[in-house]
Every structure is written in structure tokens, then in C-alpha cells.
Amino acid sequence: MDATPGRAATAPLVEVDGLAVTFPGAGSGDGGVRAVDGLSFTLAPGRALGIVGESGSGKSTVAAALLDLHRGTGARVAGTVRVGGLDVLAAPEPQLRRLRGGTAAMVFQDPLSSLDPYYAVGDQIAEVYRVHRPDASRREARARAVAALDRVGIADAARRARSRPHEFSGGMRQRALIAMALVCEPRLVIADEPTTALDVTVQAQILDLLHELREGTGMGLILVTHDLGVVAGSVDEVLVMRAGRAVEQGPVGEVLSAPAAGYTQQLLAAVPRVDAVREPRPAAAVRAAPDEPPLLEASGLRREFVRRGARTRAVEDVSLTVRPGETLGLVGESGSGKTTVGRMLVRLLGPTAGTVRYRGRDLGALGERALRPLRGELQMVFQDPVSSLNPRRSIGESVADPLRAAGELDDAGVVRRAKELLERVGLDPAWYHRYPHEFSGGQRQRVGIARALAPSPRLLVCDEPVSALDVTTQAQVLDLLGELRRELGLSMIFIAHDLAVVRAVSDRVAVMRAGRIVEEGPVDTVYERPEHPYTKGLLAAVPVLDPRVAGDMRRVRSAA
Structure with missing residues (x-):
């Protein structure tokens, strides 16, 4: 990728030529798994490059290779990587330490795993400064840490620098x-x-911050993401990866408006659009009769939590209904309830x-014995399947557990039904x-x-079921939910912070803020004519795929 006009004589900030990364283990003919295969690109000073692709495409492997973070892991790395003129793969450790955090720095996906929970955030930033500026005093390092926090928009930075990571919100930790x-x-x-798993407003703030910092400092930026909407307004060039190789690269406007590679076209087609309804809308094919009584009705819900003697009200006066065969979208920022x-x-x-009434019965008035038969009809799909599945039990046993709890089938029947369910959701029954x-x-x-699905539910509550998935996998899961709704007559409550996803699957939408519903109505009405x-x-914070529109939206947010 060429430098911008006027910078033709400037040496590239990043040069990658023929990069190949192979991890040990079975999988390929040479005895390892080739995660990156012959990748080449350059980045000029002050420019921004987006590296996009599905999970497993090799994006993060490339990012780690730029700082030679694969050194000592057993991975075999070949090719040439130069950052700021330094041959990274051949550099001795002292030079690498100066590179990491000094010439180039990395912002990781999960701040909770990157920040030490035992130390104040400001102390951790100050420590990084003293590693690269060994002559700096503790006072100077702390002042630099506070200034850095202030620079990224942390209010009352001097005080918050003394806070530990768990006292920050997700967006603040990323900042x-x-x-x-x-x-x-x-x-x-x-x-x-x-910005993965951040709500749309925090995501917009982080992307705007990166843009402002790049404009103000002239730093180069490499943005790794599976979200094409994120790169549209944030980078100059885009490189699309698949199975470790580059399938397309070029100016972001050209690639997003007229993609040449079929794979890029597939990625773009899978992106939910907040400004257009996917036709046919997969999960909205079943319509409830307007005179049919609600399947579920909540009235005046309030929930308070008590922590360290302090009472926090998480939900206040929430009322909603779900009719048979209907999908209600529930949207809002993190912490909205x-x-x-x-x-x-x-x-x-x-x-x-x-109160919560299901099929006319007050669930709060039922004892556990009376409630047990209804639990199978009210099921939840959780956001993080890793934490909701027992790692010591096979997936087949996890699916079979609700069937055994119902006690309606013998063991052979339970296994048979569990395999049928795995096949129904697109998994090989042999993987039981x-x-x-x-x-x-x-x-x-x-x-x-x-x-x-095992207990044959009538209402499915889906809590952020696609928030951390790449766009093609996300589309597959959404289509699956739509098929299940049509075939089984399911009602759904779809909880998400991604407004484009909610529009693609919902009949009605309720918008939550600070524990309350501030707007509710038919999904197209709310999206096209919002009142609150x-x-x-x-x-306004939802990413769009047109770089010019994304730039206009960023300028409007900056002026607000």
C-alpha cells in the first residue's frame, strides 16, 4: 500500500514480506498448523490499516508477529517484519523490549486479562513509562500516567488513576x-x-478517540477486527484475510463499495444493516394475532442489589409483553438493565x-414444585457459551441433561434425542x-x-447470543434462530447492544436506559422515526459501511 501524496520519500513504518506463522501440532503436512501463509503489506507513517476477516483467519497472529510475540512459544515464524526500520524477527531481546511499548504498542481485546487486578490502573501505566524511561522518577511517571488517562477521556484522571481495574466500566478499561x-x-x-462486545456508544467513543489521537500525533494505526463497519470510518486501507492469506487489499472506500473478491462480498452481505431490513427478515416470519392474549406479561418490575451496604437499583418500573410467535428486541448500553x-x-x-405472568399465571406466586413444569417452557441462551457449558462434560451430555431432568425418556432415548437436537442446530451428531x-x-x-431447545420451550430469551461472533458466524446463528422460530412457533426476547442485529430479527423493540424502558414500538417505526x-x-453511534458517511457522523459526534 502506497504512502499518501507528499510522503513518497518517507520510509514505511511497517514492512511485512512473505510472513508465515506455523503453530506446532497436527493439522498440516509439515507437522503444524499454518496460521499465516505468505502475507505481505506495508504501512506508511501516519496511516491506518484495517486487517479484517473471520475468526481463525490469522488476524491476531499477524498482529502478534509485528512485535514478535510468538518468540519462545514454539511457533515457527518466517519472512520479514520491519517496524520503524527494525528487523523484528532477527532483533535481540534488548531491542525488542525497546520496540514493545516504545516504538510500537498493542491494545489487546480483553482489558480485564491485560490489566493486573491487584494494582491501581495509574501505577500500571506508570510502570510501563519507567520501563522505557528508566531515568524518570516515580513522580514524573505518575504524572505521565495521569496525563495519559486524561488524554483518553477519563474524567477526574488524577483520582481515577488510583482505582483498580474492577472499578472501571468496560469502556473505561479499554481507554x-x-x-x-x-x-x-x-x-x-x-x-x-x-471494541468487541462493547455497546455502540462506547465503541463509537473508542473509535473516535483512536482517530483523534492519530490525527493529533501522526501515529500509525493497525486495527484488527472482524467488523467491517468498524474499519469503514477508522482506516485508510483495508486488508481482508481468509485462512492465513490476503484475499483483497486496497483503499477502504474502494474495497467496501466495490469488493473484487467473492469472500469480501460474502462478508459484506453478512453484515446486519441498521438502515435496511434484511429480506426476508429471518426471525420475523411468524406474526402473532393482535387479539391473542400475551404469552408473557411483565408489570412494574423492579430489582435492587445490595453491595457493601449500598443499595443499587438496576431495574425500575419495567413493563412489557410478548405475544405467541413474536420476537421482542431489548436494546441498550451496558448497565442499562x-x-x-x-x-x-x-x-x-x-x-x-x-409481577411476571406466563400464560396468565403469576410466576412469583408459584412454589418451586408448581414452577418446575413451566421452567422447561422458559429457556435462556446465554452470551458466553464457554462459561455456561461444563468443560468436563461432553456437549452431548450437556444437551441431554434437561432431557434426563424431565424423566420422559430412557437413556437410549435421551442420547437419540440429544443427537437429533445437535443435528437440528447444524452440528454433526457424531460430535456428541x-x-x-x-x-x-x-x-x-x-x-x-x-x-x-431440549425441554421444548415456548419462549426463548437470548442474551447477547452473537455479540462476540464474526459477521458470517453471527448471520448463521441468526438464521438458525429464525428457522427455529418458524418451525417451532417460538416466541423470543432478543437482548443485544447491536441495534443492527436487533432490527434484523425483531418485530418490536424496547429501548432501555438506566433500568427503565424509554421507548417501545414496532421495530421499523422506532428505527426510522425514533422519538427519545x-x-x-x-x-447515530451505529457503524456504517460507507467511509464518507462514517466520517460525517464522527464529525457530528465531535461537534456535539
Whole structure:
């Protein structure tokens, strides 16, 4: 990729030529798994490159190779990688230490695993500064840490620098990681999925911040993501990866508006659009009769939590209905109370006040014995299948457990039915005895759906079921839910922070903020003619695939 006009004589900031990364283990003819195969690209100073592709395409492997983070892992790395003129793969350790955090810095996907829970955030940033500026005093390092936090938009930075990671929200933790990356003023920042699982407004803030920092400092940026909407307004060039190879690369506007590779076209076609309804809308094919009584009705729900003697109200006066065969989307930012509402609706959590009626019966008035037959009709698909599946039990046994609890089948019948459910969600029944770690994220989510279907539910509450999946896997899971809804007559409550996904699957939508529903109505009406300022703000923060429109939206947000 060429430098911009006027920079033709400037040496590339990043040069990658013939990069190949092979991990040990069975999988390929040479005795390893080839994660990256013959990749080449360049990045000029001050420019931004987006590396996109599905999970397993090799994106993060490339990002790690830029700082030679594969050294000592057993991975075989070949080719040439130069960052700031340094031959990274051949550099001795002292030079690598100066490169990492000094010349180039990385922002990782999960800030909780990158930040030490035992130390204050400011101390951790100051430590990075002192490693690269050994002559700096503790006072100077702390001042630099506070300045870095202030620079990335942390309010009252001097006080918050003394906070530990668990005292920060998800968006604040990601800002803290960016501050840590910037404290030594690197020439290059590598951001590996920095906005995955963040709600749309926080995601927009992080992307705007990276853009402003690049504009203000002239740093180069490599943004690794599976979300094409994220790269549209954030980078100059885009490189599309599949199975370790580059299938297409070029200016972001050209690649997104007129993709040459079939794979890029497939990725773009799989992206849910907030400005257009997918036709046919997969999960909205079943319509409830308007005069049919609600399947589920919640009235005046309130939920309070008490921590360290302090009372926090998570949900306040929430009322909603779901009719047979209907999908209700529940959207809002992190902390708005969506998941708490979902758990109360299926009685995984009792409300502090209010009622939940299912088929006319007050669930709160039922004892455990009377409630047990209804639990099978109210099922939940959780956000993280890794934490909701027992790693010591095969996926088949996890799906079979609800069947055994019902006691309606003998053991052979239970296994047969569990295999039928695995096949129904698109998994090979022969995988019955495999364990969760042997599956991809999308496959594990299918296992979670199969387990939820085992007791033959009438209402499925899906809590962020596709938030961490790449766009093609996300589309597959959404289509699967749509097929199940049509064939089984399921009602659904679809909880998500991704407004484009919610529009693609829902009949009606309820928008939550600070524990309350601030707007509710038919999904197309709410999206096309939002009334509440909060809803308008959420829609304005959704990434779009047109770089020019994305740039205009960023300028409007900056001026607000």
C-alpha cells in the first residue's frame, strides 16, 4: 500500500514480506498448523490499516508477529517484519523490549486479562513509562500516567488513576489500555479487536478517540477486527484475510463499495444493516394475532442489589409483553438493565417488586414444585457459551441433561434425542462425545441453543447470543434462530447492544436506559422515526459501511 501524496520519500513504518506463522501440532503436512501463509503489506507513517476477516483467519497472529510475540512459544515464524526500520524477527531481546511499548504498542481485546487486578490502573501505566524511561522518577511517571488517562477521556484522571481495574466500566478499561499504549508516545499502535462486545456508544467513543489521537500525533494505526463497519470510518486501507492469506487489499472506500473478491462480498452481505431490513427478515416470519392474549406479561418490575451496604437499583418500573410467535428486541448500553430483566422473566432472578405472568399465571406466586413444569417452557441462551457449558462434560451430555431432568425418556432415548437436537442446530451428531474446547465460538453457541431447545420451550430469551461472533458466524446463528422460530412457533426476547442485529430479527423493540424502558414500538417505526433522544443517540453511534458517511457522523459526534 502506497504512502499518501507528499510522503513518497518517507520510509514505511511497517514492512511485512512473505510472513508465515506455523503453530506446532497436527493439522498440516509439515507437522503444524499454518496460521499465516505468505502475507505481505506495508504501512506508511501516519496511516491506518484495517486487517479484517473471520475468526481463525490469522488476524491476531499477524498482529502478534509485528512485535514478535510468538518468540519462545514454539511457533515457527518466517519472512520479514520491519517496524520503524527494525528487523523484528532477527532483533535481540534488548531491542525488542525497546520496540514493545516504545516504538510500537498493542491494545489487546480483553482489558480485564491485560490489566493486573491487584494494582491501581495509574501505577500500571506508570510502570510501563519507567520501563522505557528508566531515568524518570516515580513522580514524573505518575504524572505521565495521569496525563495519559486524561488524554483518553477519563474524567477526574488524577483520582481515577488510583482505582483498580474492577472499578472501571468496560469502556473505561479499554481507554486505560489505550492510555498505557500511548504513555511512551509510540509511532505505531496495534489495536486487536479493541471494541468487541462493547455497546455502540462506547465503541463509537473508542473509535473516535483512536482517530483523534492519530490525527493529533501522526501515529500509525493497525486495527484488527472482524467488523467491517468498524474499519469503514477508522482506516485508510483495508486488508481482508481468509485462512492465513490476503484475499483483497486496497483503499477502504474502494474495497467496501466495490469488493473484487467473492469472500469480501460474502462478508459484506453478512453484515446486519441498521438502515435496511434484511429480506426476508429471518426471525420475523411468524406474526402473532393482535387479539391473542400475551404469552408473557411483565408489570412494574423492579430489582435492587445490595453491595457493601449500598443499595443499587438496576431495574425500575419495567413493563412489557410478548405475544405467541413474536420476537421482542431489548436494546441498550451496558448497565442499562437488559440482562437483569431477561433473568427475571425466566425466574433465574426474583424481582424486588412487580409481577411476571406466563400464560396468565403469576410466576412469583408459584412454589418451586408448581414452577418446575413451566421452567422447561422458559429457556435462556446465554452470551458466553464457554462459561455456561461444563468443560468436563461432553456437549452431548450437556444437551441431554434437561432431557434426563424431565424423566420422559430412557437413556437410549435421551442420547437419540440429544443427537437429533445437535443435528437440528447444524452440528454433526457424531460430535456428541466431544468437549466444548474442541469447538469454535459459533459452534459452542449452537450447542447452547440445542440445550435450550431440549425441554421444548415456548419462549426463548437470548442474551447477547452473537455479540462476540464474526459477521458470517453471527448471520448463521441468526438464521438458525429464525428457522427455529418458524418451525417451532417460538416466541423470543432478543437482548443485544447491536441495534443492527436487533432490527434484523425483531418485530418490536424496547429501548432501555438506566433500568427503565424509554421507548417501545414496532421495530421499523422506532428505527426510522425514533422519538427519545437516547434512541436517536444510539442509532447515530451505529457503524456504517460507507467511509464518507462514517466520517460525517464522527464529525457530528465531535461537534456535539
